[in-house]
Amino acid sequence: MRRLILFLALCLILAAPAWAAGEAALEAAADTEGLLEAAPEAVSDALGELSLDGDLESGLERLLDYGADKLRQAAAQAAGSAARLVAIALLTSLAGTLAQGIAPRYVRLAGVLAATVAVVGDMNGFAQLGAETLHSLSDFSKALLPSMAAATAAMGSATAAAARCAATALFVDLLITAADRLVLPMLQLCLAVGVAEAALGEDGFPKGVTGVLKWLCTALLTALVLGFTGYLAVTGAVAGTADAVATRVAKTTISTALPVVGGILSDAAGALVAGAGLLRSGVGVFGLLAVAAICLAPVLRLGLQYLLLKLAGGLCAVAGSEDVGRLASGFGSVCGMLLGLVGAGAAMLFVSLIMGLQAVTGL
């Protein structure tokens, strides 16, 4: 027993340079340097110095600090938009009260026009922000997904890693295309229809148009995310079974054909799997933090804008200008849809990374 322990200790000491070389080879295969370079500026702003040390707690702390700073900026901007709308509603209501004859109708129209001018520039900016965030996620995922696939394959889950990487890349691409070709144009149309509804009044515009558009956007995003998650679950189960079978066959062969060397082979495989596991955890945790960092500022901006516009809609209605109130609420709904769009992209990458981190290897 003592000799066995001495032998294992000697193997550990003499094999250390080989293991270090193995880790360097794994990092090169996963292109960890390329991954760190591909991270957008928002990631370094949020996380500071970029590394793959796998420290989730400190990363989350840095994200929280970054989020707190961005929250203040987002709150100020969102409050400004909402305050402008409430002020316009108050003035419109006051002017409408003082006007006589057919003037109240034109006062109402002027109020809607003023509210549109006050906020539409911001709304276009939000649409641009949503599109840019999705494209940032897509560009970063092109470096992240292959790194994660290489690290997971090194642990013995080659089939599942390849399936997950290809599926995630394809669905993110589908989401970008759906956003550029369908969702964002529909949201622009929602804005236009919302303005038309507010300007023409309740009886002057066909009802339900914005509801249909919102339903279409929601259904499309939900279908994409659910379809992606279901596809990953099914392919992961099938591919994972294939990986486990291949690994079991390899274990049996090692054990029976090479009795003394079998132990050495198992030790080598175990050491490499442990190294690959550390690398996979590092890449996975960095990926999760980076995706969160890319989405944090836009999510805070859009989320706060959604809440404050909905609140402004209620306040405008209370102030007596229901048209401006409906307009504000409609703008808020569009912000909510944009938030859902960004969230869908982030959710796809989160699901893929978490499934990659939880993948059970056969070794």
Next chain:
Amino acid sequence: MMAALQDWTLRLCGAALAAGAALALCPSGMPRRVLRLACGLLMAVVLLSPVADLDWGNYAADLAAYRQMAQEAVLRGEEAVSAGSRSIIEQECAAYVWDKAEELGVALEEVTVSAAWSSEGVWYPAEISLRAPAGRSPALAAMIAGDLGIPEDEQKWS
């Protein structure tokens, strides 16, 4: 994207104007109800027309490209593991020989093990080079052949 959005908006406006004009000219009654249904279907088709504009053929090529990217990444990972595994096996087998040589009282100056890829998909020690001042040790050679599976033909003593 802006060009596509402009085109879609123009198509929607054109369809809305045409539908509005047709409904305005149509007499009331059954013809108007039928025309209203047709205009609704027209608007729905125009609304969803960007879906038909998607180049589905491109997606087959995109899927193939993503699968290629994934396979290349997986291959890099597997190759790194294979190279690392070979290096570790060679080092550990050499360490084993050093340990056994010390037990047998055989002085060695250098031990180099070369691994080969087996048909079963694992690296195994295939050759060994030893430099011993006292020359070949039959006991050590027999141990290497028995424990590590390296036949005496593949053992190079100097």
